[in-house]
Amino acid sequence: MSKLVVCEKPSVAQSIGRVLGAVKRRDGYLEGSGYLVSWCVGHLVELAQPEAYNEAFAKWRLEDLPILPERWKYQVSPSTKKQFQVLRELMHREDVASIVAATDAGREGELIFRLVYHQCKCKKPFERLWISSMEDAAIREGFARLKPGTEYDALYEAALCRERADWLVGINATRLFS
Numbered sequence: 001m002s003k004l005v006v007c008e009k010p011s012v013a014q015s016i017g018r019v020l021g022a023v024k025r026r027d028g029y030l031e032g033s034g035y036l037v038s039w040c041v042g043h044l045v046e047l048a049q050p051e052a053y054n055e056a057f058a059k060w061r062l063e064d065l066p067i068l069p070e071r072w073k074y075q076v077s078p079s080t081k082k083q084f085q086v087l088r089e090l091m092h093r094e095d096v097a098s099i100v101a102a103t104d105a106g107r108e109g110e111l112i113f114r115l116v117y118h119q120c121k122c123k124k125p126f127e128r129l130w131i132s133s134m135e136d137a138a139i140r141e142g143f144a145r146l147k148p149g150t151e152y153d154a155l156y157e158a159a160l161c162r163e164r165a166d167w168l169v170g171i172n173a174t175r176l177f178s
Contacts, residue, residue: 001097004090005037005129006113008103012134013039016102019139028086036090040103044080044087045115047167048073066172072164074119084116091122099126101149110152111159128152 005020007013013030017023021033029038050057050067052075057064076084090096099122103109110128117126126149131142 002034002036002093002095003098003100004093004096005035005100005102006087006116007037007039008109008112009041010039012102013037015134016139019136020143028083029090036093036096037102038087038090039083040087040112040116041080041083043112043115044077044084045074045119046077047163048075050171060175060178062176065176066168067175068168074115076119084119087116088120091117091120091124096124099124100129100143100146101126101152102129105130105132107155107159107162110155111163114156114159125149 005013005016005022007016017030017032017035017037020035020037022030022035022037024031029036031037052073053067053069057067091099099117101110101113101117103113127146128149128151129142129146131138
């Protein structure tokens with residue numbers, strides 16, 4: 001069985017892959033020593049634009065404001081669709097038993113991982129790598145201290161609140177003042 005490690009950037013994946021022994025290059029990921037190491041290239045999944053909620057919102061009209069979605073919709077960024085597909089396929093591989101969220105340690109890194117995880121409809125258990133250094137010793141120590149992903153649920157929820165508040169203010173204020 002393999003463990004999938006999801007990083008935020010290709011450079012981080014290369015550093016982690018080297019330490020874990022996952023150095024065989026594949027299309028969109030590294031493989032070796034029981035690990036698959038891939039990356040998100042930033043925000044692969046993003047909040048949908050207003051017209052995804054209602055086609056009438058494609059035109060900017062004062063009478064449509066405020067735009068307040070009842071249920072939030074997400075979309076895969078067109079520029080990163082290929083890497084998203086790689087991650088989805090890796091998450092659903094039968095030989096992948098669990099996942100390590102190795103995106104940046106912080107609110108945004110947690111959001112990036114969770115949005116991809118949920119958009120892929122992944123149900124596999126995941127752990128969190130929390131490191132602030134990319135030195136080999138720090139990576140090894142971090143992997144020795146992985147924590148259940150559920151311990152970071154509040155951080156994810158805080159990131160969702162920030163993201164959605166930014167969307168609400170940005171969409172509505174921009175349209176109001178334009």
